[in-house]
Amino acid sequence: MTFQCYAHADNTREYIITSDAPRINSYDFMVVIACAGCVYFLGPTFTSYAVIALLIVSRIIVKLFMVTEETILVIRDVGAQVKTVYLGGRSTSRFIDRSKISDIIINEAITMMHIRVYLAIIVEGEDKMVVVFQHLLPRLNVLLQAYHGARSIIFNEKDHSDVPLEFS
Incomplete structure (x- = not known):
């Protein structure tokens, strides 16, 4: 500060x-890892893309505030x-x-x-x-x-x- x-x-x-x-922190890296894990375990399905979109949108909302x-x-x-x-x-x-x-x-x-x-x-x-x-x-x-x-x-x-x- x-x-x-x-x-x-x-x-x-x-x-x-x-x-x-820092503007990018460890939580952002955890979201990226969670997205990669979602695609890996669920495969390229609608559900995995919905989870990824939800994670990314929630992170953007947190950053805006x-x-x-x-x-x-x-x-x-x-x-x-x-x-x-x-x-x-x-x-x-x-x-x-x-x-x-x-x-x-x-x-x-x-x-x-x-x-x-x-x-x-x-x-x-x-x-x-x-x-x-x-x-x-x-x-x-x-x-x-x-x-x-x-x-x-x-x-x-x-x-x-x-x-x-x-x-x-």
Whole structure:
């Protein structure tokens, strides 16, 4: 995972998390082996081709929802934009007006197996928080830099982050 911070101006900052995960992984090789095994054991029949098509289509669908990049762009007196970019190039964005931002927090989610730390924006009038970097879930030191930088821009606070701006 790669983290980058860009200060476009004194009143604007952008934090980008990029996934370094390989686009083709061991699951893709397992699908190829399963397809070859299907043709070998079932022969060139309609059933084997249907199974192969099902495996390939399911793998493509999984790849289309694979997140490659997540971004938060904060602009003083304007608000914040949270953006997610998927493997196929599709992206989703959400803009949160400054007047609607109640707070920016770092929170913990505790499950049976994991404790996840995440950055969230509390929006006035909404029941749910907007989780920033919700798919890639960077480490705490990355979240702290984004947290301090976003708060310094949105709430005009002093930026207390003293970690480097770029690291992997």
